[in-house]
Amino acid sequence: MDLAAIVKALNLKVSCGGSALNREVKGGYVGDLLSDVIANSQEGHVWITRQIHQNIVAVASLKDLAAIILVQGSEPAPDTLEKATREGIPILITADPGFEVAGKIYRMISP
Amino acid sequence: MHCDKSFSVEGGNFQAAGNVSSEIKGLLKKIGLPKDTVRRAAIVCYESEINIVSYAKKGQIIVHADDRSVQIEATDEGSGIPDIEQAMKEGYSTATAQVREMGFGAGMGLSNMKRYSDDFFISSEVGVGTYVKMVVFNLDLKLMPDHPQWVDTYT
Numbered sequence: 001m002d003l004a005a006i007v008k009a010l011n012l013k014v015s016c017g018g019s020a021l022n023r024e025v026k027g028g029y030v031g032d033l034l035s036d037v038i039a040n041s042q043e044g045h046v047w048i049t050r051q052i053h054q055n056i057v058a059v060a061s062l063k064d065l066a067a068i069i070l071v072q073g074s075e076p077a078p079d080t081l082e083k084a085t086r087e088g089i090p091i092l093i094t095a096d097p098g099f100e101v102a103g104k105i106y107r108m109i110s111p
Numbered sequence: 112m113h114c115d116k117s118f119s120v121e122g123g124n125f126q127a128a129g130n131v132s133s134e135i136k137g138l139l140k141k142i143g144l145p146k147d148t149v150r151r152a153a154i155v156c157y158e159s160e161i162n163i164v165s166y167a168k169k170g171q172i173i174v175h176a177d178d179r180s181v182q183i184e185a186t187d188e189g190s191g192i193p194d195i196e197q198a199m200k201e202g203y204s205t206a207t208a209q210v211r212e213m214g215f216g217a218g219m220g221l222s223n224m225k226r227y228s229d230d231f232f233i234s235s236e237v238g239v240g241t242y243v244k245m246v247v248f249n250l251d252l253k254l255m256p257d258h259p260q261w262v263d264t265y266t
Contacts (some may be wrong), residue, residue, distance in 0.1 A: 057131035
């Protein structure tokens, strides 16, 4: 399942990183604690969070995550957007709550 | 092929937190270490950097890398750790509310440093600071472009 299909199905707003939507999504992780995400997310995962400051880009980049999905209508901070754009990491936005987003994506990518 | 470099980290500056590890990641990639080695080294650098920013006045991260391993030393002038065994436990944190609000202070920094390194050493003195040394081995020596001899010895 590529990222673009998830963006389309969940009607996510692509805040930046639009050129990296062809990436395959292998799974996902939900969390707002950065070190927890570092410990437990895996390469190619989408990360569902409410954190909006620029360190989320560092974490996504360190773990080679496919995208960051901000839920409940959170918007990335300006320096977050700038950094994610520079590093080519997609930030996707939805007004939906994390539980629903995780559920929908799980259903899409699980065999 | 090697690299030796030292970086200063400013305590309390969460805007710049992560910049040093990004730079180190770039350096390690440039010298041709495999992806997994670079990623693990970058993660332990990042956690070290965040710890210095969160708990120290200032600190230093020294990286020494060659084709076999990456060695990372993080030294800070900070509050120090009274009980290292307790601090190493996942979930234990002394982070302030302000630090936690940003998503740091999960109590997993030190355990991640240990988890992602192959060798981990820590020593600390309360009121003076903390020293952490980590080694990340290149577990895929055969992938090194400059060292075809490793292909023969790696079985």
